[in-house]
Amino acid sequence: MNVRSAKFSVVDVETTGLNIFKDEIISVAIVPMHGTKILVGDSFHTYIKPEKFDLKSMRIHGISPNTLENAPTFDSIAKKLHEKIRDSIIVGHAVEIDYDFLKKSFKKSKISFNPKKIDIALLEKWLSDRLGDRCTDLSLDSLIKSYNLSSRFRHDALADAFLTAQIFQIQLLKLLKYGMTSVDRILSAIESTKMSRIDFIF
Amino acid sequence: MSVPPKEFIRKIKPFSFLNEAQLDTIVGELDVEMYEKGKTIVKKGKHSDYVYLVFSGTVGLYDDDTLVDTVSRGEFFGILSAISDNPFSLSAIAMDDTICYLIKKRAFKKVFEENPRFSSFFSSFINRRFRSFSNLLREAEGAIHEEIYLIKVKEIINKEPVVCSPDDSVIESARIMIDNNVGSIVVVNEKREPIGIITDHDLRKIFVKGLGSARVEEMMVSPVISVEEDMPVFEAYLMLLNKGLNHLVVTKNGKVTGVITSKDILTLFEPTSSLLSLYRSIRKSTSVDELKNHLEGIRKAVAELSIRGVHFYELSRMITSIYDSTVVRIIKMIEGKYDLPNFVWIHMGSSGRKEQIIATDQDNCIIHSGDSRTIVEFARDVNSALEKVGIPKCQANYMAENPKWNLTLEEWKNNFKKWFSSLTGENIRYLSVFLDLRPIYGDQELYLELIDFIKKNVNKQTIRFLALDATAIEPPIGLFGLKGVEKGLDIKKFGIYPIANGVRVLALDSGIIDITNTKERIEKLRDMGVLSEERASDLLESYEFLQELRLRHQSMSYSAGVKGDNIIHVEDIDRIDSYILKESFKIISSFQKYIRGKFRIESL
Numbered sequence: 154m155n156v157r158s159a160k161f162s163v164v165d166v167e168t169t170g171l172n173i174f175k176d177e178i179i180s181v182a183i184v185p186m187h188g189t190k191i192l193v194g195d196s197f198h199t200y201i202k203p204e205k206f207d208l209k210s211m212r213i214h215g216i217s218p219n220t221l222e223n224a225p226t227f228d229s230i231a232k233k234l235h236e237k238i239r240d241s242i243i244v245g246h247a248v249e250i251d252y253d254f255l256k257k258s259f260k261k262s263k264i265s266f267n268p269k270k271i272d273i274a275l276l277e278k279w280l281s282d283r284l285g286d287r288c289t290d291l292s293l294d295s296l297i298k299s300y301n302l303s304s305r306f307r308h309d310a311l312a313d314a315f316l317t318a319q320i321f322q323i324q325l326l327k328l329l330k331y332g333m334t335s336v337d338r339i340l341s342a343i344e345s346t347k348m349s350r351i352d353f354i355f
Numbered sequence: 356m357s358v359p360p361k362e363f364i365r366k367i368k369p370f371s372f373l374n375e376a377q378l379d380t381i382v383g384e385l386d387v388e389m390y391e392k393g394k395t396i397v398k399k400g401k402h403s404d405y406v407y408l409v410f411s412g413t414v415g416l417y418d419d420d421t422l423v424d425t426v427s428r429g430e431f432f433g434i435l436s437a438i439s440d441n442p443f444s445l446s447a448i449a450m451d452d453t454i455c456y457l458i459k460k461r462a463f464k465k466v467f468e469e470n471p472r473f474s475s476f477f478s479s480f481i482n483r484r485f486r487s488f489s490n491l492l493r494e495a496e497g498a499i500h501e502e503i504y505l506i507k508v509k510e511i512i513n514k515e516p517v518v519c520s521p522d523d524s525v526i527e528s529a530r531i532m533i534d535n536n537v538g539s540i541v542v543v544n545e546k547r548e549p550i551g552i553i554t555d556h557d558l559r560k561i562f563v564k565g566l567g568s569a570r571v572e573e574m575m576v577s578p579v580i581s582v583e584e585d586m587p588v589f590e591a592y593l594m595l596l597n598k599g600l601n602h603l604v605v606t607k608n609g610k611v612t613g614v615i616t617s618k619d620i621l622t623l624f625e626p627t628s629s630l631l632s633l634y635r636s637i638r639k640s641t642s643v644d645e646l647k648n649h650l651e652g653i654r655k656a657v658a659e660l661s662i663r664g665v666h667f668y669e670l671s672r673m674i675t676s677i678y679d680s681t682v683v684r685i686i687k688m689i690e691g692k693y694d695l696p697n698f699v700w701i702h703m704g705s706s707g708r709k710e711q712i713i714a715t716d717q718d719n720c721i722i723h724s725g726d727s728r729t730i731v732e733f734a735r736d737v738n739s740a741l742e743k744v745g746i747p748k749c750q751a752n753y754m755a756e757n758p759k760w761n762l763t764l765e766e767w768k769n770n771f772k773k774w775f776s777s778l779t780g781e782n783i784r785y786l787s788v789f790l791d792l793r794p795i796y797g798d799q800e801l802y803l804e805l806i807d808f809i810k811k812n813v814n815k816q817t818i819r820f821l822a823l824d825a826t827a828i829e830p831p832i833g834l835f836g837l838k839g840v841e842k843g844l845d846i847k848k849f850g851i852y853p854i855a856n857g858v859r860v861l862a863l864d865s866g867i868i869d870i871t872n873t874k875e876r877i878e879k880l881r882d883m884g885v886l887s888e889e890r891a892s893d894l895l896e897s898y899e900f901l902q903e904l905r906l907r908h909q910s911m912s913y914s915a916g917v918k919g920d921n922i923i924h925v926e927d928i929d930r931i932d933s934y935i936l937k938e939s940f941k942i943i944s945s946f947q948k949y950i951r952g953k954f955r956i957e958s959l
Contacts, residue, residue, distance in 0.1 A: 184358075191387035193360050194459075301411065303359070315358045319454075322389050326452055330391065 412453025509584035512613030551575030696725025897939035
């Protein structure tokens, strides 16, 4: 498939922690892209009420327990969420984790979730290997800085998803210039990078 | 939770005028698209669904193969075609890899119709109402709370006028004053025209003398000093000061509409009253040192006012009155020491045009009617004193102390005759200096006779050469917007002079050189039908804008303790200012074309 006609969903998932067996999703942000165009107007964000987690014992920066208490459960919006991202390629920064949490949660709601995914950090690594720009730090903050995007409005899921989309957009431009016009080639490039991700910094 | 584009857009004027809901409307349908270098974004003649805001990169606007304008981060294109529903009049092509925010046309139009400040921002820009445009901006920045120097006399009248007839008795008039709780009463004829005034102060004297039963007509102060209600308050105040009055009658078409007092005005000026008290001090100064201190204070106040957003025309008018009084003060201190012939002290250049600002130097000359030795000595004394108070000497030596410019009326006439007949570069330069003459002090007749002589003796060929000179320096547009100008842009050379010089040529051609102020010349030329309404208003707007930009620039330097210059660095100025700067240069360019055509320059 050509990059320009591909559909992407740039996601940012916030969780109670990094333990896929124990932790739960508390917010999902999605910024859709059609080809290289970011559809800001169609972006979406929701908080999610964790099922088992004791809200009172939980302290997460920037989100009040009250907000989560009144939020819908994942199960109750799983279908709607799936509608939004089906048939698209999931894009994110260190997207593996977001992806795994989504997959686990969808599975609980008996929805199968198997889209392709693109990690912009790995993509950056591949690009810098090819194009010679040295790149030591692949954290989202550093990428935002090196792409001249303002990080002043970060620290919420939607802002992170949007900034991720902007980085991905510029990466796509580089890829197109490099002659990489098909989604499959990009995906396999990332696979090859994954093999050697020793120096990858989360 | 809001997306970053909203925050980015919120900071860009005029989107800063929008409320949350309106911002949401804009962002709610926003797309972000990326264009590779060389890619055509919209083709000339095509419609687009979007208004474009450049996030990064550069977009060139082309008329076929000609680059007309460049648009970069934070700037827009496609607004006009969105508002008017017309196709693009230019092609938009990415000159670098470019990212644009795409605002849906219907969202833009919805907000445009909803928010009058937002829409007047764009329409004032499109219609080249730069002044109201920059007002909108500064207002938005909270820089001006009130444009104090723009306020007209009628706006501070707080009472219906209290009047009486000349046939009333003084006691009767005093009763009317008590009933109305006022300190003065205007005596009017049947047509309600003011013929006299009686104040509290006058009444006291009348009653002490036991003349209370006399008729008002016999006791009133007459004639009465009155001003038309559209006069700026600042000028009215100068009038009160100059005439030593406390009350000023305000009229509309000659009929009384109210009375204002110096107290009314001072209350109004409270925040900036330092300037006025300094002005008062200058008028009272008896020594050069004293003047120097006051003038320094004035410069500070002016720099502050300009940064706070008071406009060029108001400020230059104030500075001109202040400098004029300073010069008059000094001449009066010195003239007694010499036995002088009849003379008139004249200002040329920006002072002659009443357009001087902070960093101004002396440009003066003398027309006299007699022996030149003592008057040159006198002039030297005045020039040195002016230098001492902080008005530097003219480097090109256009000063009255220079015997070359301290001449009898006949000698001046001969100069002009020579300049008009031999159009060398030097003579053209002299003409561009000495065609903005303004008498400051002395015998006006000498000046008037010279002006009359100039009007009668100027010939078409001279005017054509002056026109050629006025159009020789073209504004730096057409290549890469303004960004090609790397070392900074001399806005005096490229912006202010081309307008002032071009307008002077037209004024000379139309016989109105005794009007020296560029704004007044343009208005007169418009009223005479020489300039079209549209061109006149374009010129007025851009001239003021350029002067203001320069004044603000000099004020900033002044406040920072640096010597001001005329070099504007494009990257230092506000994005909106650079928009208008570009537009102003386009106006100048078109004006120069018009002058060249009118005076058939190409055939010289």
